[in-house]
Amino acid sequence: MFDYVLIQEQKVPVTATADIVVVGGGPAGVGAAIAASREGARVILVERMFCLGGMMTGGLVGKIAISHRNRGIAAELLERLDRYQGTSFVQSRPETPIDPELAKLLLDKMVIDEAGVDVRFGTTLTQVVKEGRQAKAVIVSGLNGLQAIRAKYLIDCTGDGQAAFLAGAAYMLGDEEGGLGSAPSLLFRVARVDVDKFINACEEDEETYKSDRTRYSPREARELYHSDRYVFFANYMPLVRRRIEENPQMFSEWERQVLTTRGLIFLNQPQSGVILVNSTRILGFHGNDAAELSSAMVNGRRQVETIFRFMKTFLPGFENSIIMDTGGMLGIRESRRVAGDYVFNEDDVSGATRYEDAVLSNNGGIEIHSSTGAGLRGTRLGQDEYYHIPYRSIIARDFDNLFMAGRCFSASHAALSAARSIACCIAMGQAAGSAGAQLVKNQKTNTRDIDIYALQEKLVNIL
Numbered sequence: 267m268f269d270y271v272l273i274q275e276q277k278v279p280v281t282a283t284a285d286i287v288v289v290g291g292g293p294a295g296v297g298a299a300i301a302a303s304r305e306g307a308r309v310i311l312v313e314r315m316f317c318l319g320g321m322m323t324g325g326l327v328g329k330i331a332i333s334h335r336n337r338g339i340a341a342e343l344l345e346r347l348d349r350y351q352g353t354s355f356v357q358s359r360p361e362t363p364i365d366p367e368l369a370k371l372l373l374d375k376m377v378i379d380e381a382g383v384d385v386r387f388g389t390t391l392t393q394v395v396k397e398g399r400q401a402k403a404v405i406v407s408g409l410n411g412l413q414a415i416r417a418k419y420l421i422d423c424t425g426d427g428q429a430a431f432l433a434g435a436a437y438m439l440g441d442e443e444g445g446l447g448s449a450p451s452l453l454f455r456v457a458r459v460d461v462d463k464f465i466n467a468c469e470e471d472e473e474t475y476k477s478d479r480t481r482y483s484p485r486e487a488r489e490l491y492h493s494d495r496y497v498f499f500a501n502y503m504p505l506v507r508r509r510i511e512e513n514p515q516m517f518s519e520w521e522r523q524v525l526t527t528r529g530l531i532f533l534n535q536p537q538s539g540v541i542l543v544n545s546t547r548i549l550g551f552h553g554n555d556a557a558e559l560s561s562a563m564v565n566g567r568r569q570v571e572t573i574f575r576f577m578k579t580f581l582p583g584f585e586n587s588i589i590m591d592t593g594g595m596l597g598i599r600e601s602r603r604v605a606g607d608y609v610f611n612e613d614d615v616s617g618a619t620r621y622e623d624a625v626l627s628n629n630g631g632i633e634i635h636s637s638t639g640a641g642l643r644g645t646r647l648g649q650d651e652y653y654h655i656p657y658r659s660i661i662a663r664d665f666d667n668l669f670m671a672g673r674c675f676s677a678s679h680a681a682l683s684a685a686r687s688i689a690c691c692i693a694m695g696q697a698a699g700s701a702g703a704q705l706v707k708n709q710k711t712n713t714r715d716i717d718i719y720a721l722q723e724k725l726v727n728i729l
């Protein structure tokens with residue numbers, strides 16, 4: 267028999283009203299809130315964690331992928347971060363390492379102090395009150411219990427499409443064949459690493475430290491490292507396999523599998539002697555169940571332990587290293603994607619498709635992380651190639667006043683993998699925020715009443 271409890275009708279106090287409520291303060295939410303507020307809308311941003319930045323800060327994604335041509339809020343953020351960090355990593359565009367902790371401080375300044383957004387931390391969206399095709403209010407839960415916030419427009423920047431899901435909008439999950447989406451990874455940082463010693467080892471024994479993914483020689487890596495440039499170290503599979511074979515008693519079957527699924531993948535960070543490790547992989551993850559999410563997080567931390575033990579034991583330069591931190595959020599690459607008026611798809615990426623209702627241009631290629639352990643599937647676009655993301659992909663098909671931006675926008679499984687970089691999510695948020703502000707100003711109640719040409723004049727990332 268199906269078990270359930272009844273919740274009595276409840277009066278929830280309306281504690282705030284806004285023109286626009288942004289749910290989720292990750293890259294997309296930051297872009298949306300800044301853009302809408304700069305254009306005169308009254309904006310409330312609701313975030314369940316206690317910092318802005320989402321995956322970029324709480325999830326430790328310490329590198330912003332950004333096209334050379336991006337001139338929007340993402341580019342502003344990067345330039346300011348570089349000054350704040352005292353680095354010149356911005357010269358490594360399109361791949362720029364950042365310090366997640368300093369990003370938290372800077373985002374408070376940009377979003378709260380400068381743009382004047384009313385940010386509510388420690389506040390989780392739990393329900394959306396709707397009338398027909400309009401979302402009328404959101405119910406949030408925090409220290410005061412349940413509270414309602416009324417707004418004219420709702421922008422879902424939760425990554426998981428949680429606002430749209432709670433409102434009852436249609437969504438997509440996994441690949442088109444009913445399979446899984448891209449796999450998550452739990453990121454972690456390691457401190458007290460002698461990176462030069464590791465590079466020397468690679469130079470002295472190129473056969474053992476052979477890497478099938480690193481794009482440069484150890485000498486070039488050293489030059490990049492010493493000139494504040496992004497350095498990618500990956501994935502040393504021959505070394506991993508050899509050390510496991512030589513020390514069979516050290517690793518269980520599960521640990522062997524963990525180590526050989528991705529090998530060792532890491533990159534430099536703004537602090538000297540600190541690296542960010544992106545080697546864990548959670549297989550078989552769907553992305554719409556709390557119990558699954560919880561055990562994936564634990565699985566991720568167990569993998570961190572195994573990978574770190576290997577590094578400390580076998581990598582020259584890691585003898586004195588320590589785990590600095592692990593992500594406070596699981597690194598989810600893909601979960602729910604909300605159905606919009608248009609589903610952005612793989613042909614749009616490969617065909618460099620242009621749209622009249624473009625809200626941004628992007629040149630990220632497909633990058634699917636197999637959820638079954640089959641590795642990476644990817645394509646790259648040339649530096650001057652790009653495609654458009656249309657306005658129709660950031661408005662929810664089933665609602666008249668609901669936008670979604672970032673990882674949960676209306677895209678197919680493969681197309682999302684091309685458009686989920688931090689800078690692209692910020693640009694999508696910027697488009698949704700700017701659109702919402704225009705609609706409010708023009709007293710329109712439907713996302714489809716947008717003056718697209720006026721919107722495009724404000725958006726700097728359309729080529």
Ligand SMILES: Cc1cc2nc3c(=O)[nH]c(=O)nc-3n(C[C@H](O)[C@H](O)[C@H](O)COP(=O)(O)OP(=O)(O)OC[C@H]3O[C@@H](n4cnc5c(N)ncnc54)[C@H](O)[C@@H]3O)c2cc1C
Nearest residue numbers: 290292293294314320321331390391424425597672673688
């Ligand atoms: C392992 C990994 C590596 C990556 N590497 C890179 C890289 O090198 N470069 C790059 O540019 N991108 C990278 N990405 C992609 C990028 O980090 C994400 O796609 C991007 O952060 C998504 O932004 P978002 O704002 O859509 O969602 P998120 O960053 O997920 O932010 C969503 C926010 O919504 C909040 N939220 C969720 N539900 C609620 C709720 N109910 N109530 C209130 N708040 C809520 C969350 O707490 C979070 O702060 C990587 C991603 C992963 C997982």
